[in-house]
Amino acid sequence: MVDYLRDAIVLGGVYTVFALxxxxxxxxxxxxxxxxxxxxxxxxLTGYLLGEAGLPIPALLPLCILAGALLGALLEVxxxxxxxxRARSAEAAGLAIxxxxxxxxxxxxxxxxxxxxxxxxxxxxxxxxxxxLPLFGxxxxxxxxxxxxxxxxxxxxxxxxxxxxxTGRALRAIAHDPTTCGLLGVSVNxxxxxxxxxxxxxxxxxxxxxxxxxxxxxxxxxxxxxxxAFAVIVIGGVGSIGGxxxxxxxxxxxxxATVALVGSGAREAVVFAIILILLLARPQGLFARTAWxxx
Numbered sequence: 572m573v574d575y576l577r578d579a580i581v582l583g584g585v586y587t588v589f590a591l592x593x594x595x596x597x598x599x600x601x602x603x604x605x606x607x608x609x610x611x612x613x614x615x616l617t618g619y620l621l622g623e624a625g626l627p628i629p630a631l632l633p634l635c636i637l638a639g640a641l642l643g644a645l646l647e648v649x650x651x652x653x654x655x656x657r658a659r660s661a662e663a664a665g666l667a668i669x670x671x672x673x674x675x676x677x678x679x680x681x682x683x684x685x686x687x688x689x690x691x692x693x694x695x696x697x698x699x700x701x702x703x704l705p706l707f708g709x710x711x712x713x714x715x716x717x718x719x720x721x722x723x724x725x726x727x728x729x730x731x732x733x734x735x736x737x738t739g740r741a742l743r744a745i746a747h748d749p750t751t752c753g754l755l756g757v758s759v760n761x762x763x764x765x766x767x768x769x770x771x772x773x774x775x776x777x778x779x780x781x782x783x784x785x786x787x788x789x790x791x792x793x794x795x796x797x798x799x800a801f802a803v804i805v806i807g808g809v810g811s812i813g814g815x816x817x818x819x820x821x822x823x824x825x826x827x828a829t830v831a832l833v834g835s836g837a838r839e840a841v842v843f844a845i846i847l848i849l850l851l852a853r854p855q856g857l858f859a860r861t862a863w864x865x866x
Contacts, residue, residue: 573709575827581715583823584722585781589796590803590815591729592643592773598810599746599766601661602651603669606676607774607800608793610646612683614639614775615782615792619694620686628783632721635779636772642679643771644764650675652763683790691789694782718780725776729769730812742766746810795839799826802846821845 589611596602617638618631626634650671658664701714733739745752745759753759781796782788802822807814822842829841 573707575831577706577709577711577715579820579824579827581718581784582827583820584719585777585784586796586799586803586819586823587722587816588725588773588780589777590800590819591726591812592770592777593800594804594807594810594812594815595729595773596643596767596770597804599742600647600651600763601665601668602767603665603672604646604651604767604770605669605672605797606646606679607672607770608797609676609679609683610639610642610771610774611778611781611793611796612788612790613642613679613778615694615778615788616683616686616692617775618779618782619692619788622694628717628779632776632779635775637775639775639778640768640772643767643769643774646672646675646771647764647767651767652760680790687788687790689790691787693787714783718784721776721780725773726812726816729773732769733812738762738765798839799842802842805846805849 589607593604593607596604596607614635618635621631621634651668654667654671655664658667701712703710703712704716731739733742741752741757741762742765745757745762749759781792785792799822803815803818806818806821807816822845825841825845826838829837
């Protein structure tokens with residue numbers, strides 16, 4: 572039982588970091604970025620290539636975050652902002668951005684396939700020594716502790732940034748009414764880049780954590796992860812950081828329990844079932860009141 576709880580906590584840490592970036596871009600910019608998983612893969616491949624060159628994990632993490640942030644900002648400047656500027660309405664922009672993110676994700680997927688040559692690439696921990704420690708009747712590795720610790724630090728850091736910093740307050744303002752914010756002198760374009768950069772940076776961190784957890788990198792490593800991120804957002808409510816954290820751990824716990832009781836083949840069915848139940852019972856999410864409301 573304790574082993575299952577440990578696995579759920581570690582898995583929930585990865586889901587948390589990945590889903591936070593997606594809910595940030597969706598909640599602030601109304602960008603449903605389906606290329607978010609491909610940004611994760613690109614950052615994980617960055618970690619793999621730099622790891623092959625001998626860089627240790629403490630150096631890989633900021634570089635993977637930087638790679639994800641640059642890709643996120645590039646998507647905003649090259650894809651999402653031009654679409655938003657040319658769209659006739661917010662609804663048309665949302666649909667066009669969704670399609671644009673699919674196209675951008677396809678380009679990133681093709682690039683990842685080229686880099687990996689269509690194969691699974693093994694990623695090691697480099698100079699980071701993985702040891703096993705006893706804890707509460709089970710054993711944990713230092714790598715698992717690193718994953719959980721980083722997920723908590725990044726989650727709390729994002730919550731503080733959004734709630735307490737001046738930029739975070741501006742992000743919440745443009746999520747509510749970007750037009751009025753622009754008239755008041757707030758640079759919506761600059762904050763849009765910052766939002767996508769932070770979201771991409773979180774995807775970059777999640778990419779390295781996921782690659783280290785499973786020990787490999789491949790172009791299609793996020794096929795199911797994106798679905799789970801949507802489930803996390805449905806549970807927590809769009810834009811809710813606390814909801815995303817809770818949803819991530821609920822999904823992870825449900826998956827681990829399903830594997831233990833039924834088998835791994837039913838994992839995806841459970842995620843779909845959770846999404847369906849939440850949409851029927853509370854479509855706005857568990858933490859809808861704390862989510863940013865758009866005009």
